[in-house]
Amino acid sequence: MNRTVKRPARALHAALATLVASALALSGCAAAPSAGSAAGGDQPAVIKWAETNSLPNWDPVVTGATGVSIQLGAVYEPLLTEKDGEPAPGLVESWEYNDDGTAVTFTLRDGLTFHDGSTVDAEAVAFYFTRAKTQENSALLGSYSNIDTVTADDELNFTVHLKSVDYQVPYLLSVRAGFLTSQEATATPEAAATLNSQLPIGAGPFQVLEYVPESHIYLEKFDGYWNADEIEIDRIEISYGVDAASVVSGIQTGVYNFAQIGGAQIQQAKDADLDLVSDISTNWLVQFLNINRKVAPFDDERVVEAFRLALDQGAFVDRVLLGEGEVTHQIVPPTHLAFNDDLDTAFAHDPERAKELLDEAGYGDGLEVTLSTSPFQNVAFAELAQAQLADVGVTVTIDSDPNWAQGYFGKETAFSLYGWVGRNSPTQLLTEHFDVNGVLNLSSPYTTDAFQAAIAELRSTPIDDPAFVDRVKAANEIGFLDGSVIPLSSAPITWVKDPSISSNFQNGQGRLNWAGITIGE
Numbered sequence: 001m002n003r004t005v006k007r008p009a010r011a012l013h014a015a016l017a018t019l020v021a022s023a024l025a026l027s028g029c030a031a032a033p034s035a036g037s038a039a040g041g042d043q044p045a046v047i048k049w050a051e052t053n054s055l056p057n058w059d060p061v062v063t064g065a066t067g068v069s070i071q072l073g074a075v076y077e078p079l080l081t082e083k084d085g086e087p088a089p090g091l092v093e094s095w096e097y098n099d100d101g102t103a104v105t106f107t108l109r110d111g112l113t114f115h116d117g118s119t120v121d122a123e124a125v126a127f128y129f130t131r132a133k134t135q136e137n138s139a140l141l142g143s144y145s146n147i148d149t150v151t152a153d154d155e156l157n158f159t160v161h162l163k164s165v166d167y168q169v170p171y172l173l174s175v176r177a178g179f180l181t182s183q184e185a186t187a188t189p190e191a192a193a194t195l196n197s198q199l200p201i202g203a204g205p206f207q208v209l210e211y212v213p214e215s216h217i218y219l220e221k222f223d224g225y226w227n228a229d230e231i232e233i234d235r236i237e238i239s240y241g242v243d244a245a246s247v248v249s250g251i252q253t254g255v256y257n258f259a260q261i262g263g264a265q266i267q268q269a270k271d272a273d274l275d276l277v278s279d280i281s282t283n284w285l286v287q288f289l290n291i292n293r294k295v296a297p298f299d300d301e302r303v304v305e306a307f308r309l310a311l312d313q314g315a316f317v318d319r320v321l322l323g324e325g326e327v328t329h330q331i332v333p334p335t336h337l338a339f340n341d342d343l344d345t346a347f348a349h350d351p352e353r354a355k356e357l358l359d360e361a362g363y364g365d366g367l368e369v370t371l372s373t374s375p376f377q378n379v380a381f382a383e384l385a386q387a388q389l390a391d392v393g394v395t396v397t398i399d400s401d402p403n404w405a406q407g408y409f410g411k412e413t414a415f416s417l418y419g420w421v422g423r424n425s426p427t428q429l430l431t432e433h434f435d436v437n438g439v440l441n442l443s444s445p446y447t448t449d450a451f452q453a454a455i456a457e458l459r460s461t462p463i464d465d466p467a468f469v470d471r472v473k474a475a476n477e478i479g480f481l482d483g484s485v486i487p488l489s490s491a492p493i494t495w496v497k498d499p500s501i502s503s504n505f506q507n508g509q510g511r512l513n514w515a516g517i518t519i520g521e
Contacts, residue, residue, distance in 0.1 A: 126152045370414070413442060
């Protein structure tokens with residue numbers, strides 16, 4: 001049975017100034033969703049968001065699902081934000097490196113609070129980093145691998161002390177890895193597990209009004225948000241379990257006014273003259289197969305290369321994405337600064353050579369593997385990979401497991417289907433795929449000395465150094481060639497919206513920016 005989760009009393013008290021919260025506090029019941037969606041008069045501006053799948057977890061420390069930052073960003077604010085691809089002030093208003101690049105001191109804005117009324121201060125930030133680095137199920141261990149300690153210098157200043165020179169820390173903290181959670185709400189592991197994962201409490205533009213897991217979450221504007229004057233949406237109502245095939249018609253009829261779509265839905269939305277929000281340079285989905293180099297048969301490099309040569313990426317774009325994507329042979333789309341031209345020709349589709357390699361590895365009479373996938377993944381990717389690998393003598397059994405995440409993030413699965421969205425920090429996107437404790441490195445703790453040397457050199461390079469981009473590309477090449485990822489396609493994350501919602505989204509990588517968005521104006 002679904003369980004309704006409401007804001008704790010402290011958060012309700014903070015919202016008594018509004019009629020909605022007053023009614024909620026007096027009656028003990030959650031407010032019903034508004035039927036209105038247009039701004040004007042007393043009518044609230046409401047985003048009615050359709051989603052096919054609910055989030056596995058609302059705690060940014062725990063969840064390893066890379067696409068969830070799109071929704072988490074409505075509740076959690078990163079320490080820094082992103083403007084034109086560069087780190088920009090958010091909860092933090094300024095920062096400064098020490099002379100040798102081994103520490104960076106950040107200054108928080110004064111007077112900030114979390115949704116539960118507790119103070120956003122340096123102690124809360126230091127607590128968050130400690131939790132992310134020590135909590136057993138943390139998905140941020142790889143992202144924070146070069147952070148030694150974080151100290152609260154005074155109420156507003158905190159210093160990130162590094163294990164080695166790293167000029168990418170502001171990038172790292174400007175999206176998902178910088179989402180700050182309430183210290184009070186996560187004071188103990190038990191509190192973090194039972195409160196924050198089910199009733200998220202951050203310092204972002206919206207706070208939770210009502211949450212029914214696997215059904216819906218209703219959010220309302222948080223007046224204590226540092227940039228509240230730019231938030232003109234009153235409420236966001238996200239409905240889960242919406243049939244993907246019905247999303248476009250649901251927006252046409254006004255049941256919803258916002259949704260993420262892909263493939264055939266994109267063409268349906270175009271045919272219906274609905275508005276699309278899409279930019280592959282900021283938000284993308286790279287779909288990939290992931291292998292575990294620690295277990296047979298993938299501990300043999302010849303098998304890894306055979307699998308890479310057996311797959312035809314162009315077919316995934318044409319047949320699964322219906323042309324609404326781009327071919328990529330690496331972990332980033334062609335628009336990304338890490339994109340390496342040499343990698344994109346390294347594994348051209350060659351099924352005959354794949355067969356030869358499998359024969360050399362002792363699998364000339366055939367090979368059987370199980371492809372693990374989440375029920376939330378598009379099974380068409382798995383089925384096409386299954387067919388292409390069958391052409392080279394590999395029999396693939398597809399296992400769609402509701403508990404898929406346990407094996408994947410526990411690094412026990414041998415062969416898996418997954419996807420990922422953008423990261424603002426080049427070092428983070430590389431370490432998450434190729435480093436020890438990388439959340440997307442299925443072979444973890446497997447890594448190579450060559451990659452460690454490349455990532456250390458990249459971290460020590462200031463972002464305005466002329467050599468910076470070349471070192472990003474080099475680290476991408478080294479990590480990928482010895483890594484665990486076989487990309488299938490890249491595609492922009494596309495949202496369809498009612499025309500009444502303004503189109504001036506200034507999104508960052510892996511983040512929807514609601515600042516300045518209006519309805520019906």
